[in-house]
Amino acid sequence: MAESRTLTLNMGPQHPSTHGVLRVLLELDGETVVKAKPVIGYLHTGIEKTMESKLYYKALPCTDRMDYLAPMSNNLGYCLAVEKLMDIEVPDKVKWARVCLAELTRVNSHLVWLGTHALDLGAMSMLLYTFRERELILDIYEACGGQRMMTSYIRIGGLAHELPKDFEQKVRNMIKIIRERLFDYEKLLTNNPIFIGRTKGVAVISAEDAMNYCLSGPMLRGSGIKHDLRKDNPYSGYENFDFEVPIGKNGDAYDRYLLRLEEIRQSFRICEQVLDGMPEGPYRAHVPGVVLPPKEDILQKMEAMIFHFKIITEGFKAPVGSVYQAIESPKGEIGFFITGDGTNKPRRVRVRPPAFVNLACLPKLVEGCLFSDVVCAIGSIDIILGEVDR
Amino acid sequence: MLEVIIISSIKVIVVVIAVLTACAYATLLERKVLGHMQNRLGPTYAGPYALLQPIADGLKLIFKEDLVLNNIEKTTFTLAPIIAFVPALLSFAVVPFAADFEMFGYPVTGVISDLNIGILWVFAVTSLGIYGIVLAGWSSSSKYSLFGGLRSAAQMVSYEVAYGLSIIGVILIANTLSMRELVDQQANIWDWYIFKQPFGFLLFITCAVAETNRAPFDLPEAESELVAGYHTDYSSMKFSTFFIAEYANMLTVAAVATTIFFGGWQGPILPPIIWFCIKVFIFMFCYIWLRATFPRFRYDQLMNFGWKVLFPLALLNTMITAAFVMLKG
Numbered sequence: 001m002a003e004s005r006t007l008t009l010n011m012g013p014q015h016p017s018t019h020g021v022l023r024v025l026l027e028l029d030g031e032t033v034v035k036a037k038p039v040i041g042y043l044h045t046g047i048e049k050t051m052e053s054k055l056y057y058k059a060l061p062c063t064d065r066m067d068y069l070a071p072m073s074n075n076l077g078y079c080l081a082v083e084k085l086m087d088i089e090v091p092d093k094v095k096w097a098r099v100c101l102a103e104l105t106r107v108n109s110h111l112v113w114l115g116t117h118a119l120d121l122g123a124m125s126m127l128l129y130t131f132r133e134r135e136l137i138l139d140i141y142e143a144c145g146g147q148r149m150m151t152s153y154i155r156i157g158g159l160a161h162e163l164p165k166d167f168e169q170k171v172r173n174m175i176k177i178i179r180e181r182l183f184d185y186e187k188l189l190t191n192n193p194i195f196i197g198r199t200k201g202v203a204v205i206s207a208e209d210a211m212n213y214c215l216s217g218p219m220l221r222g223s224g225i226k227h228d229l230r231k232d233n234p235y236s237g238y239e240n241f242d243f244e245v246p247i248g249k250n251g252d253a254y255d256r257y258l259l260r261l262e263e264i265r266q267s268f269r270i271c272e273q274v275l276d277g278m279p280e281g282p283y284r285a286h287v288p289g290v291v292l293p294p295k296e297d298i299l300q301k302m303e304a305m306i307f308h309f310k311i312i313t314e315g316f317k318a319p320v321g322s323v324y325q326a327i328e329s330p331k332g333e334i335g336f337f338i339t340g341d342g343t344n345k346p347r348r349v350r351v352r353p354p355a356f357v358n359l360a361c362l363p364k365l366v367e368g369c370l371f372s373d374v375v376c377a378i379g380s381i382d383i384i385l386g387e388v389d390r
Numbered sequence: 391m392l393e394v395i396i397i398s399s400i401k402v403i404v405v406v407i408a409v410l411t412a413c414a415y416a417t418l419l420e421r422k423v424l425g426h427m428q429n430r431l432g433p434t435y436a437g438p439y440a441l442l443q444p445i446a447d448g449l450k451l452i453f454k455e456d457l458v459l460n461n462i463e464k465t466t467f468t469l470a471p472i473i474a475f476v477p478a479l480l481s482f483a484v485v486p487f488a489a490d491f492e493m494f495g496y497p498v499t500g501v502i503s504d505l506n507i508g509i510l511w512v513f514a515v516t517s518l519g520i521y522g523i524v525l526a527g528w529s530s531s532s533k534y535s536l537f538g539g540l541r542s543a544a545q546m547v548s549y550e551v552a553y554g555l556s557i558i559g560v561i562l563i564a565n566t567l568s569m570r571e572l573v574d575q576q577a578n579i580w581d582w583y584i585f586k587q588p589f590g591f592l593l594f595i596t597c598a599v600a601e602t603n604r605a606p607f608d609l610p611e612a613e614s615e616l617v618a619g620y621h622t623d624y625s626s627m628k629f630s631t632f633f634i635a636e637y638a639n640m641l642t643v644a645a646v647a648t649t650i651f652f653g654g655w656q657g658p659i660l661p662p663i664i665w666f667c668i669k670v671f672i673f674m675f676c677y678i679w680l681r682a683t684f685p686r687f688r689y690d691q692l693m694n695f696g697w698k699v700l701f702p703l704a705l706l707n708t709m710i711t712a713a714f715v716m717l718k719g
Contacts (some may be wrong), residue, residue: 007533009533009534016617017615031537031689031690118685121685121686122605122606122608122684122685122686123683123684123686124428124681125427125428125682125686127681128428128429128430129428129429132429188683189685192684192685194606194684194685194686194687194691195685197687197688197691198685198686198687198688262585348644369617370688370689370690371537371689372615372686372688372689373688374615375615381664
């Protein structure tokens, strides 16, 4: 019989667990997935193109809107790329503060991931618990830059403002609370036979396949490959900090879950090291004409005011040339490729989004598995559609 | 004769109203308990402690537009919620909710109908409710509904056997199928069948959760996979009928578990009906507790669990009990 016995199911773009507007075309035989095809582009907003039409410093808020759960990481990636292009060296204090903020962002992103992933598997309470914890981190963001999600706090050449006075106390307090609560999460999930049954051996990707698909972040490390840009290609002073890069063994959803929990703990270690040895210094590099002068100076000094006015109105001119700067975002390697052409706007901005590249392996993860595993696999990849579609 | 009819009718009306009200307030209980377990408040707006919330919800659902999509099997689509709902109410006919009492000089039994095969009736009728879900899935145009219906059918097949076997132990010891006699046998707290059949109770409650499609066995309506499962296409009162059916089923199971394992309305000091309600309430609470704690099973794991774990255990339990009963004589 040539008659087709499979059923085509259109999962998304409006579906509760596709984490936004991902659409997956599934071909099902009973509940078994025969073929899966992710269809993306429903959230395409042309962010890269928008950035090309803006002044360098005005393009920064666009980066927040790509991975809206890890705004600081994106800010950091973009700022590092522009700083590389402009050859700006930022003060040590800025580097350390950025490391701390980037790690807070990692915790933030992983907490949301944990909550939504558990919700996908039916453990609905986790979502509310992790969001409660995330609130502490958002409070810190708010104290820093005034924004809770689209922070734009890390700026080209430094930070937007001085760190708040109670920054250290707030971060330490947050670390103390979340560290304890991580044990509660483990009690709820790690040894839960249903959770293990749902995640162990599900959405498996071998080390070789992971390399071939060019995966990065927890997706790659879950398969046992120790690759972390913070260690392998340190930026922003990561070489000064002592932390482990956890890796998984089986490359399944359960390993990635354990790995992300461990990453949260390692992030806390880094944050504590930052707080213990935060150097004194200015919160912005002193590069006249490129980086805004401190606010106090603007009211006192003539040059400072002129530079401030000029930067705000016409930006700064970047030299001709191309740079690529990649950092380890919570989801993997996020890279910014920027080409300057001597004007005050970038000629080309291209982002290498980790979620987009990681999503490509979805068919590999789910084909031959059951329908419920698709949900688990999507959650386990930790996609964020803002970044996939840009 | 006439007084029997009148008394029975009054009892039926009272029980139906009580069950429906309990269903409505079970939704509030669920939202409140779940809320507090999850570090939120749950509903707070309608009345003190949101006590008017179920009424508000009910009114809202009644006034919603009843969407009827084009590609559905209209008759079955309309019948399905009713098929799901009616059996849940029917099983209350044999659940004894109070001791015998006198009303206006007439003796009244604390059960609508003291059927001598009461337990069998409950089990027969509750499994009928699944047809409502299967038919709803089948008659809807949505593929998600179809999956929900299919899953429900598979789930029923895997759990019905173990469900039935789990209480055979009690029946063997009690030597009766009448719910009323079961309660009478459990006058003393140490005579409660939970102590004689603890294993049977665990099996029963596990299967019962699966039977009522509640977390962690809520596959037919797994919202993260199947959107809303079998009732994706339903709206307005048809949807709420499914909703009430689900809660009525939970109440049924809670009432049956109370009657079989926890001595029904038996208890000191407080009036029987209060004891009955307290015990049912505890079961409802456990249901919600389960939902707040556990992730959901996967389809194949659920079938495995039913056939390879629960079924043999239930069989074993039955055989051991039977051997004991035979040896004792």
